[in-house]
Amino acid sequence: MRPLDEKRATKIQVDQVPLLQQPVHKNDADGLPTTKPKLTPGPLQPSSHLKKRSTTPSHAEPPSKVIQGPPGNLALQGTGRLDSIGTGGFVRDESPWDTFKLYYECDLAGTVAVCVRSSGSRAVRAIRQYPIQDADRIIGILRSLSHQNVVSIWECFRTSDSLYTLSKFDPLTLDHVVACKAFPEPVELAAIMSQFLDGLSYLAAQNFHHPSLNCSSVLMSLEGEIRIARIDCCVIRQGGRLQPSDFAPVSIIMMELMQNYAKEGTVGIDNPDRWEICPAAIEFVSATISASSFEELKKVCDPWV
Structure with a gap:
């Protein structure tokens, strides 16, 4: 991964995302096809080609038909x-x-x-x-x-x-980033968390709470765009105010990105020496314990970029 540009985004470099070309033949009880074709390299090829139509009408074509009467309502059928x-x-x-x-x-x-x-x-x-x-x-x-x-x-x-x-x-989740052998660069980490906090702040402003947030429920595009998924899990926030449980996913995701796992029962980084080049990252982890708003956390995150 490397910084995309001055924007808060990371970029995953890949040569190609292959698709499948064999047809699916079977359906399961829910209507989803169950037969998974094998992956084959190369782009999909359309089954037919469009031909440019001559601007001069053929002699075989019938003359244009004129419809008499007032205009009627158009409707799409089927x-x-x-x-x-x-x-x-x-x-x-x-x-x-x-x-x-x-x-x-x-x-x-x-x-x-x-x-x-x-x-x-x-x-x-x-x-x-x-x-x-x-x-x-x-x-x-x-x-x-x-x-x-x-x-x-x-x-x-x-x-x-x-x-x-x-x-x-979006072909990635933050789980894929955690699984990488290389840790994110500080600017990449800041780009991920800044976007994640923007999404969380928006959900809170709409009075939604997402109880199932973790690295596997946050999507990432090849351009580094972060999107909170599993929105079917969202529930209306009770009481309207943020609770400590709202900030727990931020702590867990940050720890996993920084050390590939989250500590149980506590918040912290076991190997802070790895992040001595970015003390703000350590400060951010600590801030997730006492923060009262996502905007407060963003102020800690912003200086990294």
């Missing part, structure tokens, strides 16, 4: 009922597998289906599935949230037994 979820997103009463093709499933802040559209754009997308019993609650949360450091949902698909959410595919 797309299902659409309900807005805010920020341009919609809930579609149809299966996502009518539109998308599954390539594989993996664990990225929960099980995610990695897919592309069956036709048109070949951009990689992420689809997550939830029980239909939680649909109204999850859609309600989605309508309340819009922040660059919180997972953004573009569309929802609703069937008789499941709710599916469509979002950008």
Whole structure:
């Protein structure tokens, strides 16, 4: 990892993220395809090519038809009922597998289906599935949230037994950063924590508490963008004020990034000599114990950048 630029971001250098090309044949009881094709190198190739149409009409083409009468209402057929979820997103009463093709499933802040559209754009997308019993609650949360450091949902698909959410595919979590043999550089550590605190501060401002925050529930893009995931776990904050439990995930994630594990029952770094080049990182860990707001922690984090 290395600093991307002067912005608070880290960058993961990879040559290519391969996708699968074999079709999926079987479905499980929940409607998700279960057969996982093998990974093959190289980009996806479209199954057909677009041909440029001549500007001169063919003699075989019929003449243009003129429709007489007043203008009528336009309607899309067969797309299902659409309900807005805010920020341009919609809930579609149809299966996502009518539109998308599954390539594989993996664990990225929960099980995610990695897919592309069956036709048109070949951009990689992420689809997550939830029980239909939680649909109204999850859609309600989605309508309340819009922040660059919180997972953004573009569309929802609703069937008789499941709710599916469509979002950008972020191929990493902070667990991947912790698993690296090399520790983050101070500027990279500051970039991660600053974005994480921005997301937490936003959730608190919307009166949400996230009780399941850890390194495995924070997504990271290849450009170093941090997004809090598992937002289906969010609950309304009781009492409106921040509690010590709100700052516990900050302590745990910081310790794991700095030493690959979190101390049990206490907050601290076992090998501070490794971070003598950045005493502010040690100060930040200590500040997570006594902080009363995420903005207070950000003031400790800002000087690293």
